[in-house]
Amino acid sequence: MSNCIFCKIVEKEIPSDVVYEDEKVIAFNDLEPQAPTHILIIPKKHISSINTVKKEDLEVIAHIFGIIPKLAEEKGIKESGYRVVNNCGNDGGQTVGHIHFHILGGRSLQWPPG
Ligand code: 5GP
Numbered sequence: 001m002s003n004c005i006f007c008k009i010v011e012k013e014i015p016s017d018v019v020y021e022d023e024k025v026i027a028f029n030d031l032e033p034q035a036p037t038h039i040l041i042i043p044k045k046h047i048s049s050i051n052t053v054k055k056e057d058l059e060v061i062a063h064i065f066g067i068i069p070k071l072a073e074e075k076g077i078k079e080s081g082y083r084v085v086n087n088c089g090n091d092g093g094q095t096v097g098h099i100h101f102h103i104l105g106g107r108s109l110q111w112p113p114g
């Protein structure tokens with residue numbers, strides 16, 4: 001998607017602080033971290049949101065969930081705990097239309113969110 005900021009990160013057209021990358025996914029630090037650890041993990045394929053995940057995309061989504069605990073361990077937040085967030089649509093607070101999962105940790109997080 002030519003106008004998608006996260007596709008541009010995938011293509012390295014705009015810089016990001018990459019913490020993990022393989023052929024299917026990339027993870028990078030959020031530009032405006034809301035916690036000491038705030039990573040975004042995304043499929044390299046442009047999928048706009050949870051609402052448009054197709055059956056053939058489920059493999060990469062599962063792959064992402066395999067990588068998350070490894071990143072949490074690397075960042076030292078696996079045992080203390082962390083939060084994985086997907087914002088979907090306007091009311092969900094989604095601001096970037098390329099599916100992404102936030103990994104937040106390193107402090108005590110409040111629940112429920114506002
Ligand atoms: P959303 O609100 O869509 O769930 O989350 C989008 C996230 O992307 C926000 O936390 C925002 O700070 C982050 N973000 C937006 N643009 C960029 C960018 O260009 N680089 C990085 N690293 N993060 C971004």
Ligand code: ZN
Nearest residue numbers: 004007046098
């Ligand atoms: Zn995209």
